Amino acid sequence: MAGTMKASSDCYACLQRLTYQAAGLATEDERIRREAIGEGLKALEQNFSTDNVTIVIATKIHNVIKEITGSPDPYKEVKKREIEIAGRLYHEMCPAENWDFGNCLRFAARGNTMDFFKRFDSIEEDMVKPVTFVVDDSEHFERKVKHGGKVLYLADNAGEVYFDMPLVKWxxxxxxxxxxxKPSPIQNDVTLEDVGYAGLETELGKIMTTGTATPGIDFSLASTQFVQEFESADLIFAKGMGYYESLTELPAEGKVLHCLRAKCGPVARSLEVPLNSYVAMLR
Structure with a gap:
């Protein structure tokens, strides 16, 4: 199951939506917005290929839009709202301190329901629904964790930090x-600044960055420190579709647990699961 995750024809339309959305969030100036959309779509056209990975294409689009609009963080207000909603939901759900691995994992997966393409009211509705993994390698991963060593926890969206916390502590x-x-803003991915805004700097233990502002991870741009930590880690816990799309470029070694909700058709087809399924897949 789950081979390399390259861009598909469906991804083109999604990247178009991303271009319009990012430009719309980056500036209120209609002239600059139109220019940013035009150049963003040009970057999409120039870089789109079914031999390419979507995160690489998305990064190029975001960089063009940031440069034209002068906005380093188009999703800043979106992330703040995500964090505020997530913080409220976290306290309402009140996770127990004695939760086992399974409960912590499902709680973390629930956070991956956050999706900046969706309305916030529908996100809240989804986040109170039970989580069941269609692919569930969690027991195998738990046994590996109990052998000790080093685990890299690759965080996804800004609003997920609260939902990550119980699992990080476990x-x-x-x-x-x-x-x-991430070291600096890209989409609604969590950054050091976002962790600070959530007030969780001390709750999440040791924190580092990938060294590059890309969705998922582009190892050609990542910092030497991150690459060294990644290669020396005994286990990797990878949240979200961006990391799934990028890490499937690497050989499967049985040390990466992908925890995500398959929110788009291409990812669901790659995983061979129904759309919007939750997955905890060891690869």
Missing amino acids: LGQHADVIYVV
Whole structure:
């Protein structure tokens, strides 16, 4: 199951939507917005290929839009709202301190329901629904964690930090955990600044960045420190579709647990699961 995740024809339309959305969030100036959309679509046309990975194409689009609009963080207000909603939901759901691995994992997966393409009211509705993994390798991963060593926790969206916290703490009882975020803004991915805004700097333990502002991870742009930590880690916990799309470029070694909700057709087809299914897949 789950081979390399390249761009498909469906991805083109999604990247078009992303271009319009990012430009719309980046500026209120109609002239600049039109220019940003035009150049963003040009970058999409120039870089789109079914031999390419969507995160690479998306990064080029975002960089063009940021440069033209002068906005370094188009999703800043979106992320703040995500964090505020997630913080409220976290306290309402009140996770127990004695939760086992399974409960912590499902809670973390629930956070991956956050999706900046969706309305916030529908996100809240989804986040109170039960989580069931269609692919579930969690017990195998749990056994591996209990052997100790180092676990890299690759975080996804800004609003998910609260939902990651119980699992990060559980993992920290058995292994050396490093929580990995982005060094600077890209889409609604969590950054060091976002962790600070949520007030969770001390709750998540050791934190480092990938060294590059790309969705998922582009190893050709990542920092040497991150690459070294990634290669030396005993286990990788990878949240979200961006990391799934990028890490399937690497050989499967049985040390990466992908935890995500398959929110788009191409990812669901790659995983061979129904759309919007939750997955905890060891690869």
